Amino acid sequence: MAWEDIGLADPRAVSIALDAAQTYERLGSPEGELALAQAILYLAAAPKSNAGYCAYNAARKFVSKDSSRAVPIHLRNAPTKLMKELGYGHEYRYAHDEPDAYAAGEQYLPDGVPHPNWYQPTPRGLEAKIAEKLKRLNELDSDASYKCALKNCKHAATAYQSKLASQKAGQKIVRRCRDETQNTEVSRWGSPRQFEFEIKDHVDIGEPLGLDFDSAVKLSGARFAVLRGPLARLQRALAQFMLDLHTTEHGYTEIQVPYIVNATSMRGTGQLPKFEEDLFKVPHKASDEGHAPENFYLIPTAEVPLTNLMRDTIVAGDKLPLKWVAHTPCFRSEAGSYGRDTRGMIRQHQFEKVELVQIVPPEHSYQALEELVGHAETVLRKLELPYRKVLLCTGDMGFGSAKTYDLEVWLASQNTYREISSCSNMEAFQARRMQARFR
Numbered sequence: 001m002a003w004e005d006i007g008l009a010d011p012r013a014v015s016i017a018l019d020a021a022q023t024y025e026r027l028g029s030p031e032g033e034l035a036l037a038q039a040i041l042y043l044a045a046a047p048k049s050n051a052g053y054c055a056y057n058a059a060r061k062f063v064s065k066d067s068s069r070a071v072p073i074h075l076r077n078a079p080t081k082l083m084k085e086l087g088y089g090h091e092y093r094y095a096h097d098e099p100d101a102y103a104a105g106e107q108y109l110p111d112g113v114p115h116p117n118w119y120q121p122t123p124r125g126l127e128a129k130i131a132e133k134l135k136r137l138n139e140l141d142s143d144a145s146y147k148c149a150l151k152n153c154k155h156a157a158t159a160y161q162s163k164l165a166s167q168k169a170g171q172k173i174v175r176r177c178r179d180e181t182q183n184t185e186v187s188r189w190g191s192p193r194q195f196e197f198e199i200k201d202h203v204d205i206g207e208p209l210g211l212d213f214d215s216a217v218k219l220s221g222a223r224f225a226v227l228r229g230p231l232a233r234l235q236r237a238l239a240q241f242m243l244d245l246h247t248t249e250h251g252y253t254e255i256q257v258p259y260i261v262n263a264t265s266m267r268g269t270g271q272l273p274k275f276e277e278d279l280f281k282v283p284h285k286a287s288d289e290g291h292a293p294e295n296f297y298l299i300p301t302a303e304v305p306l307t308n309l310m311r312d313t314i315v316a317g318d319k320l321p322l323k324w325v326a327h328t329p330c331f332r333s334e335a336g337s338y339g340r341d342t343r344g345m346i347r348q349h350q351f352e353k354v355e356l357v358q359i360v361p362p363e364h365s366y367q368a369l370e371e372l373v374g375h376a377e378t379v380l381r382k383l384e385l386p387y388r389k390v391l392l393c394t395g396d397m398g399f400g401s402a403k404t405y406d407l408e409v410w411l412a413s414q415n416t417y418r419e420i421s422s423c424s425n426m427e428a429f430q431a432r433r434m435q436a437r438f439r
Helices: 012-025 031-045 053-066 081-085 126-145 148-154 153-167 202-211 213-219 229-248 263-269 301-306 362-384 429-436
Strands: 185-187 260-262 280-281 296-298 322-331 350-359 387-391 403-411 416-425
Touching: 012 031, 053 153, 229 322, 229 350, 229 362, 260 263, 260 301, 263 296, 263 301, 263 429, 280 362, 301 322, 301 350, 301 429, 350 362, 362 387, 362 403, 362 416, 387 416
Parallel strands: none
Antiparallel strands: 185 387, 260 296, 280 296, 322 350, 387 403, 403 416
16 A cells, blocks of 8 residues: 555554554465455545655655754763763653653753654544644643753752752851742942932933933834933943943953844743743744744843853863853843833833853852852942842742842832842752753
């Protein structure tokens, strides 16, 4: 039977036909003839579909055009001591040990290979049931947030935490709580000024100087701003001031990074899959036929491209720490913020930020956090802006952070402190997702 004649809505059709042929070849008549007759009746009566045939051709075309790629480290076998030391096979997840016998959220393809969607089952016969199963697996992937991976890595995390126990003992404990109302104020610097006149906010002050929201609405919509003249110059000067400060006094290396990154980069730092609705997605049509399209994303922070420079990399221990700074625009959809901070520039879809990142050995991470916070505080002190340092409790922290400080600047027009900088120790959370290592 030709392949196109057995393109049924049942991926087992080919094996059924081959099994019947082998039965006839080995047993002859009448058993073999009976097997052939049963197979022919089944294949003739089963719902038709060419989904398997199309998927097979698409896969062959992709493989024929794609270049050779390295197997991901965690999927490599580790038969020797050296390979184990290099991390081969570390944290590989066996499906039979996972809930639903499926390693939800696992990455089985090399970096740069888009998730294949060649097989599109038809809503007929067994393929309809297969479609339901695939939908369920996709839901598990979306909802997993790598919980299964963390469960399988529990023994490694325990050893890691034990290693840092003595170093962490001196750190202030992060409080367990529900929300930001239980954050802890650590310190304050400067005193808010008192004025004998009505205080204007940045909108009233800025509009005569070139802060233009109307033009931004015409160009892009709400939550954007156009800066003209002295305000555009002020923004450029502030960024330049911070870059010069961090590179000349604090030992950072300035890096220019792309503003659009792939989904793998977003997964590495933790934005995907959990926070996709907060991102601006840039659909990208595959340039080569047979390649599945891959989404790109505008960066929500320079942390994403900076940190991903370490993805799938083993760096020599004597090269650490690595201290990087970048000035980039940032893009956030602000999903779920409808009605909040609608006036002015407090909560924008696009804003500019100077980002600090340090890559350090695990035992130095908390010391590096304190140093990084100090560098951010230096900026505010040189600008003579009163601020307070707040230690976040668990209910207000990012889900990947082990410890976070917020620096909140006094806004006279609002008579309160507002967060202007957030500094976190991610411990091994991002490093494990990105397979970033040192030796």
